[in-house]
């Protein structure tokens with residue numbers, strides 16, 4: 001293809017999205033008002049598990065302004081169970097519970113009313129009578145079939161009874177050969193074992209969910225605005241469930257106030273809004289309250305692991321066994337069952353461990369379902385492996401960084417096929433480790449810690465290394481298809497309009513994608529417009545998750561751009577050299593002009609070529625008019641970005657309160673298009689990872705009541721919880737896409753949890769602790785300090 | 792609706808008179824009655840700060856005040872802070888320093904930032920972090936927000 005001079009790619013460009021957002025001019029779902037619009041409210045179960053004996057809607061129905069009250073049993077007549085995106089057997093999951101509730105917050109009835117206050121009043125007036133059943137809360141008890149079954153058809157509450165993986169596992173034959181793993185453990189100098197919990201979290205996008213559904217009866221069309229990460233998937237699913245053909249459904253993700261995975265799902269409220277709008281022929285709006293979001297938007301993590309690690313006294317790790325138990329909650333959502341398989345996939349970490357046995361069991365409990373939350377399975381895997389590696393270092397009295405180095409997959413081993421079935425694309429882990437140690441002044445930090453300890457302060461250091469699977473992915477790895485879509489149009493004026501199936505919610509794609517097209521066409525960024533998030537405008541798409549926007553969405557944008565550019569080069573060649581056969585690949589697009597590589601003095605303007613292409617007189621031979629092309633593309637493999645995080649924390653000896661003093665991160669996400677945006681992504685991920693390590697946890701009591709049901713009880717990290725993060729990067733491009741970008745959206749959540757817990761264990765080493773479960777509640781740490789190492 | 796009470800509130804310099812239900816939150820009054828949707832709502836327990844506005848110059852969470860309580864006062868929302876071409880230095884700081892991602896917390900953050908700088912022209916980093924600790928941001932990890940406010944402080 002023609003020559004590209006990078007000018008914009010790699011620059012810290014401030015974002016194009018920002019002017020509207022800093023003036024309060026962004027349009028989020030709740031800002032949409034349609035004439036005649038009515039409001040939905042959901043009556044939700046206030047118990048975790050029970051049989052619905054009766055629902056009395058009479059009072060609600062009689063309230064002035066109430067248009068409709070409908071129960072789950074009535075909705076079932078025209079709204080089938082919600083589809084999922086994983087191949088595992090799954091119980092029926094209706095948008096609104098039909099005869100039994102299985103988690104606190106599950107919808108049981110719906111109100112449609114003239115305004116949202118009224119709708120809420122009416123929902124509160126609905127009276128539900130339940131026969132209360134025992135709540136299934138502890139996944140390990142649940143696996144014994146106790147104290148009840150969440151779904152009668154799933155024996156012992158096993159959603160996924162047993163998935164093996166690792167060394168000696170033959171996926172095709174379904175057989176497991178344990179000999180290599182058994183041998184590794186038999187011949188090891190040491191074996192360390194630990195139970196570790198990666199606790200449940202609430203994704204907590206600052207904009208909760210919301211939907212506006214507008215069915216137009218005469219046309220039989222539905223337009224649905226939803227706070228979603230993937231409008232095209234929403235369109236497909238809503239069409240399937242409501243029976244409106246998918247070519248008559250338009251889904252729009254307007255401004256979306258954060259997603260972090262929780263807005264991948266299509267939820268019952270989306271389907272109900274669409275179905276009732278169709279039934280009533282009126283536009284409907286539902287906006288989730290924060291209290292509802294805690295109860296009824298998916299949770300993340302919630303995976304328990306039994307870890308055994310073995311090795312030699314020189315620090316070489318020779319074997320790893322991990323038994324994973326995922327507490328997935330009451331139902332399967334779109335990707336619920338698949339998330340823990342990603343944990344499993346990444347259990348090799350960044351190490352050349354010769355023998356690994358992994359087993360996964362997924363268990364139903366009476367809680368909100370889990371699903372993708374930033375990192376989605378990989379932070380859990382990283383945490384287990386990195387905690388285990390740290391335990392090895394502590395056991396052997398070695399520097400944890402050196403234990404990592406000793407076990408790293410080496411730069412010349414890439415592409416590296418892991419024991420877990422992944423093929424890591426590229427990497428140079430030692431280089432990244434070395435830079436992180438240098439930036440942290442590792443030896444100096446250790447001296448500082450030792451000095452602090454000798455003064456009686458509880459200061460500790462943690463280091464972690466992560467690798468994640470990103471840029472999802474080949475279609476074989478995603479039930480929706482793993483491609484992305486883009487179109488690029490050069491308008492008559494010479495301005496460029498692109499559409500992308502990537503649907504951003506803070507990632508800044510309008511900026512990064514404009515940077516890319518500006519370079520590709522040699523025009524100013526301000527001449528490029530990026531359209532996204534509307535299936536009526538963007539013909540196809542998958543969406544934004546799994547850190548795939550730049551790696552997959554960016555690549556397909558370039559592909560579509562190349563097609564247009566190729567055609568435009570031929571128009572330009574015809575203008576410059578009307579009488580000769582010319583090689584369009586020799587055309588240079590630069591500074592708003594197009595010329596032959598060898599004749600820069602003789603150029604045509606970009607705008608003139610665009611104008612010519614739309615009124616092509618004469619029409620060059622072999623060309624059709626117009627400059628608009630589209631592309632689909634999927635990568636041949638996922639990408640595997642990685643990085644190293646180092647932290648220093650201090651724990652107050654009197655109160656047990658931990659304080660994060662330092663966090664140094666070196667991340668390698670391959671090619672960086674906009675460093676400012678990449679840093680923002682890493683900061684955000686770090687904050688969520690540190691939040692998990694230190695203060696966040698979703699807690700249900702034994703009766704299945706959500707204890708952390710508001711910001712009063714769920715600790716959202718605040719600005720005062722963090723030190724200034726110190727970032728740096730190495731750049732190891734991926735070979736799986738021409739851009740070399742690997743993805744960075746989730747990176748920060750991976751390295752930070754083990755990094756901080758490792759530091760906390762280091763700080764409390766004098767009490768003989770070898771592991772502390774997250775989060776690092778002061779009371780827990782105080783007990784370790786005051787009760788001889790037992791938390 | 793029965794039971795309505797007249798209120799008169801000066802919003803972004805403009806006198807607004809409406810009859811409202813006594814239970815109507817100021818945040819909803821601004822958003823629904825006046826169409827000023829820049830004021831966002833992120834929680835129902837007065838913690839997130841997405842709804843922060845200035846009432847008589849002080850930063851207040853608009854979800855914590857009934858419209859009737861704001862009767863007779865002057866309210867400034869994000870829409871009244873500055874426009875393109877003449878952005879407020881705090882808005883400019885957010886743009887320059889990448890102080891926002893999804894933008895949902897941003898109007899509230901900017902209002903808190905403005906109030907903070909009104910009270911303290913030259914805050915330390917710690918003072919900035921404390922000054923915005925009533926505002927949640929899930930996207931940025933706050934560092935670029937701190938930079939944004941520092942930028943505005945420097946600009947004066």
Ligand code: FES
Pocket residue numbers: 831832833834835836837838839840841842843852853854855
């Ligand atoms: S909406 Fe007002 S503080 Fe959260």
Ligand code: FES
Pocket residue numbers: 206257258506890891892893894895896897927928929930931
């Ligand atoms: S920018 Fe998304 S919550 Fe702050």
